[in-house]
Amino acid sequence: MAYQLFIIPSATPGCSIYVVIDGGAPKMRVGLTPDAPRLLSCRAVFQTQALSASSHGEGQSILLVGEADFSFSMCVAKSLGQGQNITATSLNTKDEWEKMFSKAKPNIQVLKRLTATVIPRVDATKMAQHPGFKAPNVNATKPTLLKFQRIVFNFPHAGFVKGSNEADEDMISRHQELVSGFLKNAYEMLTEDGEVHVRHHSAEPFKRWKVVDLAKKVGLHFREQKPFNLAAYPHYTPKKGAGNDPDGPLTLHKPSLFRFDQLDQA
Ligand SMILES: C[S@@+](CC[C@H](N)C(=O)[O-])C[C@H]1O[C@@H](n2cnc3c(N)ncnc32)[C@H](O)[C@@H]1O
Structure with a gap:
């Protein structure tokens, strides 16, 4: 491992203190996160995150x-230098995502060049x-379900309903249905040593989705909730994903990473 990156949140929004330790030739650099992408390649950031949070190895x-x-x-594919083990999916069709998102086509080109699988x-x-x-399973009548070591849904959202707002109980129920359905399926598709990662806002009214309770209900074990630091993912731009402006940037409200696994709860 060439680098170790430690990010220390500060009181200034969008600015964190980072410390980089270069293990190859021991030396330390300290600075503010807006400079981090210029100093470190995305790959190095991911390598260090994989170390500290077992994100994606x-x-x-x-x-x-x-x-x-x-x-x-x-x-993720760029950070790993290959996409052989990556399956990236969307609810949309190819035609839809090309119309809705200005960068979908070039991003998918990179994914395909890195041999990732893309499924609409x-x-x-x-x-x-x-x-x-x-x-296909030659020894059984039923095909085998593929399993994954990491299953990730970033900022799930069931879409917008005209006249409703995020604090309405019926909207919260719609979002909860989506997250529960996802977690239930993810549980089935997770390897024994796998983890489900959900990135989600932890401010009101989004915290009322109670993502941890939903996960426990489908049998997943809650590992941790930690602040999600977007600055550590230089090429990732969270999107609204639906409505009048699907390509618009998604406003994050105290974003967190929630990690779950299949360990039996004590
Ligand atoms: C707020 S956007 C976030 C998009 C993306 N994950 C990101 O971080 O930029 C919510 C996404 O949830 C997706 N979504 C909603 N319902 C879904 C479902 N049943 N299955 C898969 N994706 C769904 C939408 O298509 C939309 O892209």
């Missing part, structure tokens, strides 16, 4: 669902039934 099979312009998948029309609440995740 080399050789791990990774399934990404609910992608918008595929910038997160592209960043994957509904996260039914994905265990999707034919793209079934492998």
